[in-house]
Amino acid sequence: MNNLHNLINAIEPIHQEVALQANDHLNQLTKPQGSLGKLEDIARQVAGITGEVMPTFEKKAVIVMAGDHGVCEEGISAFPAAVTPQMVLNFLYGGAAVNVLARHAGADVVCVDMGVNADLEHPNLVSCKVRKGTRNMAKEAALTLEETTQAIVAGSEIVDDLVAKGYRLFATGEMGIGNTTASAAILCALTGLDTSIAVGRGTGIDDATWLHKQSVVNTALDVNGLLGRGAGVSAGASASASASASASASASAEEGSSGDYALEVLSKVGGLEIAGLVGVILGAAKHRCPVIVDGFISSTAALVASRLAPLSASYMLASHLSQEQGHAKVLESVGLAAMLQMDMRLGEGTGAVLVFNLIDAAGKIMKEMATFESAGVSRE
Ligand SMILES: O=C(O)c1ccc[n+]([C@@H]2O[C@H](COP(=O)([O-])O)[C@@H](O)[C@H]2O)c1
Numbered sequence: 001m002n003n004l005h006n007l008i009n010a011i012e013p014i015h016q017e018v019a020l021q022a023n024d025h026l027n028q029l030t031k032p033q034g035s036l037g038k039l040e041d042i043a044r045q046v047a048g049i050t051g052e053v054m055p056t057f058e059k060k061a062v063i064v065m066a067g068d069h070g071v072c073e074e075g076i077s078a079f080p081a082a083v084t085p086q087m088v089l090n091f092l093y094g095g096a097a098v099n100v101l102a103r104h105a106g107a108d109v110v111c112v113d114m115g116v117n118a119d120l121e122h123p124n125l126v127s128c129k130v131r132k133g134t135r136n137m138a139k140e141a142a143l144t145l146e147e148t149t150q151a152i153v154a155g156s157e158i159v160d161d162l163v164a165k166g167y168r169l170f171a172t173g174e175m176g177i178g179n180t181t182a183s184a185a186i187l188c189a190l191t192g193l194d195t196s197i198a199v200g201r202g203t204g205i206d207d208a209t210w211l212h213k214q215s216v217v218n219t220a221l222d223v224n225g226l227l228g229r230g231a232g233v234s235a236g237a238s239a240s241a242s243a244s245a246s247a248s249a250s251a252s253a254e255e256g257s258s259g260d261y262a263l264e265v266l267s268k269v270g271g272l273e274i275a276g277l278v279g280v281i282l283g284a285a286k287h288r289c290p291v292i293v294d295g296f297i298s299s300t301a302a303l304v305a306s307r308l309a310p311l312s313a314s315y316m317l318a319s320h321l322s323q324e325q326g327h328a329k330v331l332e333s334v335g336l337a338a339m340l341q342m343d344m345r346l347g348e349g350t351g352a353v354l355v356f357n358l359i360d361a362a363g364k365i366m367k368e369m370a371t372f373e374s375a376g377v378s379r380e
């Protein structure tokens with residue numbers, strides 16, 4: 001618990017003055033002001049995060065956290081739980097979608113076992129297994145507070161290690177059959193949203209299973225004493241992927257109990273890979289590194305992180321809008337705006353890794369574009 005408090009307390013506001021310097025530089029470049037749209041937002045935010053007007057990212061990593069879910073025994077996914085360890089091996093052998101897209105972006109895939117229900121061994125697997133899957137949240141708390149804290153701190157320590165190796169840009173990814181059920185339950189518990197809005201089709205369930213999944217989430221909220229408690233807890237203020245994010249992050253800071261409640265929710269209806277991602281996001285914020293948030297599950301981790309440490313929201317960039325129902329609501333609650341709309345719903349970090357290319361592109365604009373003065377272009 002102490003380590004978690006230290007982690008949260010180590011997060012500072014982004015460098016607003018450097019974001020403003022980046023803005024001044026953007027306004028000198030040979031283009032009508034603001035005409036590069038979200039690329040300019042990225043440049044300003046990344047400058048504010050890193051404290052450098054023109055940062056470059058030589059080493060980038062997508063951290064794919066894996067964990068299993070006891071709630072799978074309720075029949076809430078289109079796929080069997082055995083797919084989680086099978087896909088972990090696929091990540092390790094380089095054959096999954098995230099491996100392909102990470103290679104395309106010049107990034108490394110770091111695959112972490114946070115709580116897979118199998119004994120996995122591979123030289124490149126980072127093993128932080130807290131337990132073999134969560135307990136069934138429809139019957140009892142998925143995790144204890146200690147297990148949850150352990151997973152968060154382990155996630156942040158992975159970032160510590162990667163930063164020591166020169167990585168400065170991170171993306172979140174995950175793998176866990178059943179984790180859209182856990183994420184929907186977290187979303188309902190933290191925002192008071194109805195399950196009919198928060199629960200989606202995950203890997204692709206039919207209408208009857210979707211209705212059943214909603215009732216499983218309702219049961220889990222009830223069994224764990226979370227029904228009705230999220231209503232009225234304010235969502236994050238209207239931050240966007242811009243330098244203004246830190247101001248809104250502090251505006252969304254709530255009374256001390258908000259973080260305690262988020263931790264309680266994460267332990268009762270969450271997952272080990274989700275908790276690990278909370279740690280990754282907080283760790284990236286602690287080290288002043290941008291963290292690109294992937295789809296529904298990753299964004300739910302971002303929501304928890306923003307409740308634990310409101311300042312962490314300004315270090316996040318939302319990558320894509322997943323097809324998973326409820327994703328837009330999670331992003332809204334954190335105060336993030338997705339950059340891409342690609343109709344993806346895979347997870348693994350696939351949408352986040354696509355944004356690495358946009359970060360590189362924004363950096364090159366800052367470094368390589370001529371100014372009105374240097375190119376002799378008239379302004380008026
Ligand atoms: O990232 C998303 O938005 C997303 C949306 C739907 C499904 N997924 C992936 O699918 C798995 C969870 O789906 P489910 O139906 O088993 O809950 C998990 O491995 C996620 O990575 C991911």
Ligand SMILES: Cc1cc2nc[nH]c2cc1C
Binds near residue numbers: 079174176346347348
């Ligand atoms: C095959 C498969 C790959 C995935 N990657 C992330 N979630 C997944 C779920 C399934 C079912």
